[in-house]
Amino acid sequence: MTMDAYAPSIDPKTYALGRLVGALAEDGIFALASGGGPIALEGLGKRRGEAYAAILAGHRLNTMSMEFDPWVVEMTRAMAPIHAPAWMPMSEVIREKVTLEAGARGLRAIFSSKPSDKDVQRVKRLGTLAVRVLRAVSIADGPLDAEEARTIAGVIASLGLPDADAQTLYAELPVPVEQLDVYGDIEPAVAKALVRGAWLAAASDQIDPREEHVVRVLANKLGIPAMDMEVMRNDVVQRIEMRRMGGIAVIDAIRYVLADRMPGHGVTLAAKAGTLLIPRRYREEALAPIGHGARVVLAKRFVHLSSDDKLMVLGVTWAAAMYEDPSLARRALLRARHERVAADMGEDGSKARHPVDEWFTDVLAPAAWPMGAD
Numbered sequence: 053m054t055m056d057a058y059a060p061s062i063d064p065k066t067y068a069l070g071r072l073v074g075a076l077a078e079d080g081i082f083a084l085a086s087g088g089g090p091i092a093l094e095g096l097g098k099r100r101g102e103a104y105a106a107i108l109a110g111h112r113l114n115t116m117s118m119e120f121d122p123w124v125v126e127m128t129r130a131m132a133p134i135h136a137p138a139w140m141p142m143s144e145v146i147r148e149k150v151t152l153e154a155g156a157r158g159l160r161a162i163f164s165s166k167p168s169d170k171d172v173q174r175v176k177r178l179g180t181l182a183v184r185v186l187r188a189v190s191i192a193d194g195p196l197d198a199e200e201a202r203t204i205a206g207v208i209a210s211l212g213l214p215d216a217d218a219q220t221l222y223a224e225l226p227v228p229v230e231q232l233d234v235y236g237d238i239e240p241a242v243a244k245a246l247v248r249g250a251w252l253a254a255a256s257d258q259i260d261p262r263e264e265h266v267v268r269v270l271a272n273k274l275g276i277p278a279m280d281m282e283v284m285r286n287d288v289v290q291r292i293e294m295r296r297m298g299g300i301a302v303i304d305a306i307r308y309v310l311a312d313r314m315p316g317h318g319v320t321l322a323a324k325a326g327t328l329l330i331p332r333r334y335r336e337e338a339l340a341p342i343g344h345g346a347r348v349v350l351a352k353r354f355v356h357l358s359s360d361d362k363l364m365v366l367g368v369t370w371a372a373a374m375y376e377d378p379s380l381a382r383r384a385l386l387r388a389r390h391e392r393v394a395a396d397m398g399e400d401g402s403k404a405r406h407p408v409d410e411w412f413t414d415v416l417a418p419a420a421w422p423m424g425a426d
Contacts, residue, residue, distance in 0.1 A: 065420075065423045065426075068107075068108050068110070069108070069377075069416060069419065069420055069423075070377040071107055071108075072104055072107050072108055072415075072416065072419060073374060073375075073377040073412070073416070074115075074375055074376070074377065075103070075104065075107050075113070075115070076097075076104075076371075076374070076411075076412055076415060076416075077321075077371050077372060077374045077375040078115060078116040078117070078123075078371075078375070079096060079097075079100060079127065080093060080367075080368075080371030080374075080408055080411065080412075081116065081321070081324075081325050081328075081368050081371045081372060082096075082116070082124075082127045082131070082137075082328065083096045083131065083134075083135075084364055084367040084368045084371065084408075085137070085139075085302070085325060085328045085329050085364070085368055086131055086135055086136070086137035086138060086139075087135060087137065087138030087139075087364070088131070088134060088135025089135075089360070089363075089364075090363075090367065090407035090408070090411075092131070092134050092135045093407060093408070093411040094411065094414070095133075095134040096130060096131060096134060097411060097414065097415050099130045099131075099133075099134070100130055104415065104419065108419060114126060116321075116324050117317070117320050117321070117324065120324060120327070121198070121202045124202060124206060124328075125202065125205045125206050125209050126209075128140060128206035128207075128209055128210055129153065129206075129209035129210055129212070131210075132146055132151045132153040132154075132209075132210035132211075132212060133151060133153045133154035135147070136151075136210055137206075137328075138291075138295075139295060139328065139329060139331075140203065140206055140207065140210075141186055141189075141203060141207070141249045141250070141252040141253035141256070142182045142183075142185075142186055142207045142245070142246070142249035142253075143210075143249070144244075144245035144248055144249060145178065145179075145182045145242060145245040145246060145249055146207070146210045146211075147245075148178075148239070148241050148242045148245055150174070150175055150178045150179050150182065150211065150242065151175060151179075151210055151211055151212050152167050152171070152172065152175050152211065152212035152213060153210065153211075153212035154212075175211055175212070175213065176213065176217065177235075177236060178238070178242055179207075179208075179211040179213065179221075180221060181232070181234065181238075181246065182207060182246060182249065183204060183207055183208055183211075183221055183224075184224075184226075184227050184232055185229070185232065185246055185249070185250050185266075185270055186203070186204055186207060186249065186250070186253055187204055187224075187226050187227070188226060188227065188228065188229045188232070188266050188270075189250050189253040189254050189263050189266050189267065190203070190204065190253060191226050192254075192260060192262040192263045192265070192266050193260040193262050193263055199332065203253070204222070205222060208221050208222050229265075229266045229269045229270060230269060232270070232273065234273045234274060238274065243274040243275070243276060244276065244280075244284065246270065246274065247267065247270060247271050247274065247276050247281060247284055248284050248287070248288060250266065250267045250270055251267055251284055251285050251288040252288050252291075252292075254266070254267060255285075255288050255289055255292055255331070255333075256292070256331045256332050256333065257331070257332040257333050258333050259285075267281070267285075268281070292331045292333075294357075294358075294361065295329055295330065295331055296330055296331060296334045296338070297354065297356075297357060297361075298329055298357060298361045298364060298365060299325075299326050299328075299329030299330035299334075299338060300326075300330065300338050300354075301353075301354040301357065301361075301362075301365045301397070302322075302325050302326060302329055302364075302365050302368050302369065303322045303323075303325065303326040303330075303338060303339070303341070303342065304348050304353075304354075305365055305366065305368075305369040305390075305393045306318065306321055306322040306325060306368075306369050306372045306373075307322050307341075307342065307348045308348040308350065308389060308392075308393055309369055309370075309372070309373050309386055309389045309390050309393060310322070310372065310373065310386075311347075311348070311389070313376075314345065315345075317375055317376065318372075319342055321372040321375060322342050322372075323339055323342050325368055325372065326338055326339055326342070327339070350392060350393065350396040351396075352396055352397075352398075354396075354397050355396075355397060355398045357397065359399065362394075362397050362398070362399040363399065363403060363404050365397070366390070366393065366394055366397070366399060366401055366403075366404030366405070367404040367405075367407070367408055369390060369393065369404075370390055370401075370404055370405045370408045370409075371408050373386045373390060374408070374412060387401075387405070390405065
């Protein structure tokens, strides 16, 4: 192909906005995969405002595609006051307002006052207990691996503690569950969230008897009846199974919509989104088709998913489709593929696309506004 010598060079403003589109796509994947629904997008956009400004200024930040582990920790912290990721052990503890990220260090535009000393002490006490429980479960069947360390780092980041306190908690040696000091009043909702978080940590890679022992000792210390503890266990196992199916659906949908970007960013986005969503015990098998390059065949495999899960799958997929800042012509092609995936699932694709498109516009429009004056 002959290049036009008089063709305009790449506009630096458009290039900068295109880089922001890629970051928004990854952030959108994380927010929707966290289980908070489309409403989580607006809050995340506000929380990530400084990061977006840095990207527009040309700075290189952590990304899902290249620096997955540190990016996950950053995103987990950003999501803490909005909707702590459903797949993260102890997320329900965070949602019981065991975080300082909702205070002045978080949504500065909404909150003007610092957290009270009482709130700070509550977060330190309950947050420290949650981290110690998570660490006790994680090491019960062997030394911490990289993913377990990342999960612990994500929970600590979600607490929003001062850096010195967070570093001390991260460096703390494991405390045997028998020696865990469960002191002070612990609200029933927090106690149940601690046990469910422990079960989730144990069940992610199948429940080892040593992990089960940790959970049972914890439940006894918290005064949780044995019957209630078993109900929580069964509920967690069921949720993990649904996460598996939702994650597989996301992988297939991204691979279908971005079939002409395989190999390429279609592979990366499908693999990273699957890693976020699919529990470890099922992940290797679920990710295998990506490496094999097998063609995706729509066969109504996921019609049994709940409406919320279908919209999550379709929303994550549409965010992934926007990663390369597609042209209008390419968007039409991507939309046609996305609509086929939606029809195969028995869902309305526009219900998933609209909030994602609206969020992209809401972030990009004010970012582009000052550029239009030149």
